[in-house]
Amino acid sequence: MLLIHCPYCQEERPELEFRNMGEAHIERPKNIADISDEAFEAFFFIRSNPKGVTHERWRHVHGCARFFNAVRDTVSDRFVATYKSGEPRLEVERGEDGELLVKGARS
């Protein structure tokens, strides 16, 4: 079982307590009534679905019930980091050993 670090509970919890809530950092256009159908489709339906690093929203639904963001590697299924919603997008980099780390964390 995966252990996921919840930034609100400040500890690792079993994955059964969590639920994936789709791609993170998707901003709803402020002028939603004015945008074209194509722009609405891009905002509403089109998701990136990358192989490798992905930014996702997760919810600690059977815990503190909070939404937060996570950086995950879709190949290894490994969580690189989690951070509170509202915080800026966390950039990560792949080291020479193939491990993903938060940018600047490698010394």
Next chain:
Amino acid sequence: MANTAHAHRIHPLEGRIAGSAGVRITPAAPAARVSLRAGPSDVKALSKALGLDLPLAPKTTSGALPGRLAAWLGPDEWLIIDEGGDPLADLGKAKVLHSAVDVSHRNTAILLSGAGARATLEAGCPQNLTDAVFPVGAASRTVLGKIEVVIIRTGDEDYRVECWRSFSTYAFELLSVGARDCLA
């Protein structure tokens, strides 16, 4: 004059008892419960109204049962359990913005006590319940088998499992089977 029928409320686990050599499983006494949600700036006033300090750290509780207990469920969410008092009326005295919902009849609780209590819970709960991270006084919303529960550690070998009333027979059966397998 028409006859009046009086409905008698029956506890869903009335008269049930289970366990093994190492653990005793019993239904908890009826209690009032409130689901409380409020922002951080209103916590002080609500604590005063309730007569206990609402816990602010994850996985902690304040107060004790019998009496009144408040468990941290989330950064702005608490579960208040009270055997005897009326927490909803007390919260009504606080003049700050908050949401207090009476969930007394939604929830019921199961008590586990004995050396095998933790092992029994671990039969259905994936969370780490060891002393280092789940000491006496800790509380957490988590999963037990297929249902959501709130586990409160009330003593060294005592746990209170808060679950929804309609799921309580499932929880009781699951814990009974867990107790059979715990070799404490």
